Amino acid sequence: MLRFYESKKIADVYVKYRPTYSKEVANVVVNFLKRNRGIAEETAVVFDRLIDVASGTGQATGLFAPFFKRAVGIDVSAEMLKQAQQQNVFRHVTYKQGAAEKIPASDNSADLITSAESGHWFDLPKFLQEARRVLKHDGCLAIICSTFPTVIEPLELPGGNEYVMGKYASDLFTKCLLEGKYDVVAYNHVFNKYKDIYKAIPSNTKEYNDDLTLHFQWTLEEVVGHLKSVDSVHNVLIQKAKEFEELGVEVTEELLKPFDLSERFRGEVKAAWNVEEIPDSEVLIRGEADMFIILVSNL
Ligand SMILES: C[S@@+](CC[C@H](N)C(=O)[O-])C[C@H]1O[C@@H](n2cnc3c(N)ncnc32)[C@H](O)[C@@H]1O
Known part of the structure; x- marks a missing residue:
């Protein structure tokens, strides 16, 4: 099972x-x-x-x-x-x-x-x-x-371009999921x-x-949280934590962060959308599945 x-x-x-x-x-x-x-x-x-x-x-x-x-x-x-x-x-x-x-x-x-x-x-x-x-x-x-989610589109983006940047984020979301470890x-x-x-x-x-x-009104924080709740993203962290433990290394959040695909999504989307200075909770997004x-x- x-x-x-x-x-x-x-x-x-x-x-x-x-x-x-x-x-x-x-x-x-x-x-x-x-x-x-x-x-x-x-x-x-x-x-x-x-x-x-x-x-x-x-x-x-x-x-x-x-x-x-x-x-x-x-x-x-x-x-x-x-x-x-x-x-x-x-x-x-x-x-x-x-x-x-x-x-x-x-x-x-x-x-x-x-x-x-x-x-x-x-x-x-x-x-x-x-x-x-x-x-x-x-x-x-x-x-x-x-x-x-098939659509993850920013609602108000500095400089506009919401549709193109939405397509970028939706594709990146799927890419991050599929780079994870899944059945x-x-x-x-x-x-x-x-x-x-x-x-x-x-x-x-x-x-x-x-x-x-399914229609969503999310913030970037919620989209990243959603990604963290998906098994494929979570399983990578479990596997990495095990590998570090086997090497006798103390496992911390900081140590695992570079392997966290949801953090990669957050970083790349914020850079592409040019919202690096805006808190995640203020970046508004429309979503669909x-x-x-x-x-x-x-x-
Ligand atoms: C993605 S969650 C879905 C949870 C909830 N039904 C929802 O709509 O959000 C999948 C759930 O299936 C449970 N699960 C997986 N295989 C199962 C099985 N064979 N029997 C019972 N629960 C199982 C997991 O423990 C997990 O809680």
């Missing part, structure tokens, strides 16, 4: 810098569940039980929680769950350690199983088998993900927008939705 989100450090940046999802994402999923139960979209319903698999720090769990009487977020990482519990504002939401391939829930118990930004890490056949076991006969599965098979699922995962799901009552875009959602009933 792949486990890339185990450290406290990545959980701390993840909770701070990863965006939550828009209401439209919740609507697409909940309306699918309603359609499958013959409920009109405009009818307000509170379903019984949600299980959010690989809940991380709880972004998707919190999004869907208002539509359920009980919601459980499940994740393999104790550190991600600790953050999720600290952020939790719902009395009916709980978090539990467990894996997508062995969901800690009883048979026929969930109305909806969700998984956001995480389906590419799973052993898909085992996850689907578990989802089938845990879902009620009329329950649904929603697998949600987004691309890496090629998992990332390929994201690059093809889960179309291969969609094909592999053995159900003829499934839908693929890529109509939604493409969303894709797999919806399945009769699993």
Whole structure:
């Protein structure tokens, strides 16, 4: 099983810098569940039980929680769950350690199983088998993900040129991510927008939705933070820290900084945008990512 989100450090940046999802994402999923139960979209319903698999720090769990009487977020990482519990504002939401391939829930118990930004890490056949076991006969599965930001455009740049500099920053962001240490098979699922995962799901009552875009208003500090929360960037630092430790060298933040791809992004973007004198928190950015959602009933 792949486990890339185990450290406290990545959980701390993840909770701070990863965006939550828009209401439209919740609507697409909940309306699918309603359609499958013959409920009109405009009818307000509170379903019984949600299980959010690989809940991380709880972004998707919190999004869907208002539509359920009980919601459980499940994740393999104790550190991600600790953050999720600290952020939790719902009395009916709980978090539990467990894996997508062995969901800690009883048979026929969930109305909806969700998984956001995480389906590419799973052993898909085992996850689907578990989802089938845990879902009620009329329950649904929603697998949600987004691309890496496709647009990172400065809002007010000294000297203008926002579009060209936006393209430069978006390309640099992707380049930094791909220079990191990542699982090629998992990332390929994201690059093809889960179309291969969609094909592999053995159900003829499934839908693929890529109509939604995630919009962000960020500062440069937040873009850099987002990059720090991505496993490929984080894994380089873990590997470097190990190498230094093996050499008996004391590992400090300063020592690791030259290997931090998010710091490289920050330095190169600030130079290209000519904003070196402006604090990162005052450099305003518009961002976008493409969303894709797999919806399945009769699993
Ligand atoms: C990119 S985060 C997504 C977190 C959250 N769902 C969100 O939308 O932001 C991926 C999460 O998947 C978890 N994860 C990876 N493989 C898993 C598995 N096989 N079973 C359960 N959780 C897993 C990681 O621990 C991490 O918290």
